[in-house]
Amino acid sequence: MAVKLLLVLIRNDLGIAFKNKSFFLILFIPLFVFGSLYLSDGIDAGASKLKIGLIQQAAYVPAITQSITASSALIEAVWVRDEKQGVQLLKEHSLDALLTLDDKASDGLVLVVLKEYSLKTLSIVQLFSAMQKTAQGDRTDWITHIQSLHQGGVQRETLPTWILMLVLLVGFVILPAQVAEEKEKKLLLALLQTPIHEMQWLLAKVALGMILIFSGVLLLHLLSRFPPPHLGDYLTFVIAGSFCFSAYGVLLGFLCRTQASARTLGMIFYLPHLLPSALSDVSHQLSAVAPFLPSYWLYGPLQATLLEDGRLVDSLYDWIYLVLLGVLMLWASYALMKRRWLM
Amino acid sequence: MLLEIHNLAKRYDCHRGLAPISLSVGSGELIAIVGHNGAGKSTLLKLLASWMPPDEGSMLIEGIDSRHRSAVVKKIGFIPEVPNLFEFFSVEYNLTLFASLLNTPLHRVETLLGEFKLTSHRKTKVQALSKGLKQRVSIARALLANPSVLLLDEPTSGLDFETTRDIYLLLGAMHRAGKTIIFTSHRPEEIKGLATRILLLHEGNLAFDGSTQDYFQSAPHAQLYAWQ
Known part of the structure; x- marks a missing residue:
């Protein structure tokens, strides 16, 4: 009898949850989170490539451009007219980073990103460090400076x-x-x-x-x-x-x-x-x-x-x-x- | 006429709420609307109070069309069956808030607190009051602007015998003071000595409109309340 009453109450509570739509919320949250994660994980291989902007007139060290070309599975090189256009594309999220020449260090590069402290920036730096070691051995890292468009911590x-x-x-x-x-x-x-x-x-x-x-x-x-x-x-x-x-x-x-x-x-x-x-x-x-x-x-x-x-x-x-x-x-x-x- | 109603009607989704009704109310009347549950009593009061727009028909209050809400809103006071007060606030706050919105002098709040024996409860939160006291606060609030007509939907619903008697005494006193009152009840015997006119609604239609004396000898009353 007690179990029967309990079941009646549970059925009633479920009815209320259905009526005030709490039930739909419980179904909606997992569906929504799954959808968001699907989009942010980037199932599409193309979407997971890092888009790195390179300036057309800049005299990059050949080893850098050759390494980027060789890593086409991981990096997509996007050639931009000048730094201004690159920054604009960065702000529009069409680029993940922009590489400019470092005036203070010969062969050095400045990595321009939206956020300095982000997983994406970290992965770009690690990738370039690995490419440099493969191409040139134990010389100085190509990226000598990171410039963040978003100011502050x-x-x-x-x-x-x-x-x-x-x-x-x-x-x-x-x-x-x-x-x-x-x-x-x-x-x-x-x-x-x-x-x-x-x-x-x-x-x-x-x-x-x-x-x-x-x-x-x-x-x-x-x-x-x-x-x-x-x-x-x-x-x-x-x-x-x-x-x-x-x-x-x-x-x-x-x-x-x-x-x-x-x-x-x-x-x-x-x-x-x-x-x-x-x-x-x-x-x-x-x-x-x-x-x-x-x-x-x-x-x-x-x-x-x-x-x-x-x-x-x-x-x-x-x-x-x-x-x-x-x-x-x-x-x-x-x-x-x-x-x-x-x- | 104080109130003139022409073919006022309201339909709900699947069944008729109120068939077109026409009637007039003179100044100083105390009208009881009786009928079984679902007869359309509350619907009629809610239409009169502009709580819902009618599907058809119109209503004049002191000659002004009720669609001009701002012009007629202070002429009608409505007390719903369940008091709709700001429960987390005190009695005094509730009255003062509405006095401000109605542009009524604040001394009117003091007068009503005294008249309705609410002075000792002025600082009490509404949620802590009994249903009878909440009903008193609700009536006091409706009277803030001194409206021409007072509408009460089942004013004694859920109240004990003592409180019901107090509410009816209060209605009688307001009527003697010249107020026009329309209220609903599903227990006609209770309002025998109180109402001057009775409207009987049955399944959305006006089945009787006349004096209290005539009503209790009428066929519709005998048919609908034969067991009483």
């Missing part, structure tokens, strides 16, 4: 990822649950018994999201003791990003009847927006997928502004995209609110 390099995580956490986890709670407990309907306009309520929720994001971002900068290089440009981007994802979160909340559903739906949006963008630095395939996600339109400019001395004018289209997407989300929420959707 690991803390600073990972800052855009933490900021993106914070923005998405507020947008996809905190706000949808809060909106759904107010709907579920009929608090929103109580507020609409007052002369407030629907848009005022929506803007208040978006403002809450933006305040939470700004508080978190401020604390991150205080703890990492890293002031943004161009404060005005940076703030303009954080305002656009926090507005966009707060409005996005409010809409997700509106699509759900209960808090439990909102939490599940939020998580389903959170991971796919976070991981491809945050991992795009380490994978060619993810960097190809990431631009299709709104989160990348915030992550890319954040990275450029914080680490690559980028300015607002360089990412103006991203800024406009984020603002327009935020406005669209806000308008959709307003339309649902007017219809008292799932209220």
Whole structure:
């Protein structure tokens, strides 16, 4: 009898988990992680090759170019017009590194990379060291200096990822649950018994999201003791990003009847927006997928502004995209609110 | 007329919620809407309170179309069956918040706390209150803007005999003070001595509209509540 009751309760709990979509979340996470790993591992042999940029006019030591050509299974040489074009391709993740001549050491090379402290940089240095030893024996390493486009240490390099995580956490986890709670407990309907306009309520929720994001971002900068290089440009981007994802979160909340559903739906949006963008630095395939996600339109400019001395004018289209997407989300929420959707 | 309803109707996904209904409510009436569960009582009140948009029909409050939400919102106070208060906050906070949103002077909060015997509970969080006290706070909140019409959905649902009597005494006192009140109940015998007019809803249709005295002698009442 006791076992039967237990089974009845378990069936009931599973029914609830199915109803509030927690069950789908459990299925979704492994599927998503598997998909991401498939992309970042690079099953395609071509994708696992290191793309090394070489400058057309530079007088590389013949042994270097011969070694690179001989290692075509591991390295793909990409000839660029000049250093400027190489840096641009590096920033676009079309190259893994760029080799320039070191003015201070004859036959020496400068390895230009996005991040100095990364597994990719380490593997490039090891590979070139091995090629040099094979070609020339115990002479000095070809790579005499590493130049990182991202300035600062690991803390600073990972800052855009933490900021993106914070923005998405507020947008996809905190706000949808809060909106759904107010709907579920009929608090929103109580507020609409007052002369407030629907848009005022929506803007208040978006403002809450933006305040939470700004508080978190401020604390991150205080703890990492890293002031943004161009404060005005940076703030303009954080305002656009926090507005966009707060409005996005409010809409997700509106699509759900209960808090439990909102939490599940939020998580389903959170991971796919976070991981491809945050991992795009380490994978060619993810960097190809990431631009299709709104989160990348915030992550890319954040990275450029914080680490690559980028300015607002360089990412103006991203800024406009984020603002327009935020406005669209806000308008959709307003339309649902007017219809008292799932209220 | 204080309230004029023309062919107000609402359909739910698979069954009819409320068939088109037309009626008028005069100032100072105390109307009980009775009927079995699913008859459409709550749907009618929610439509009157603009909690949901009607599928068809319209409603005028003091001559103003209810679709002009900002113009009519202070004219109607709605108390749902389950009090929708901010549970984590105190009684006083809940009333003060809505007083601010309704642009009502804050001394009105003090007056209502006193009138509804809530002064000793003013700092208590709503979640710690009994259901009867929550209902009092809910009614006090609905009265903040001094609305012309007060709508109460099953105001005594789940309350014990004592608290039910207190709520009905409160409704009677508000009615004597000149307030127009419309409330729902699925127990007509309880409201015999209270309502001045009764609307009987049955399967979404208005089956009776008349005085309390006439209602209890009517055929629809006899058919629907024969066992009582």
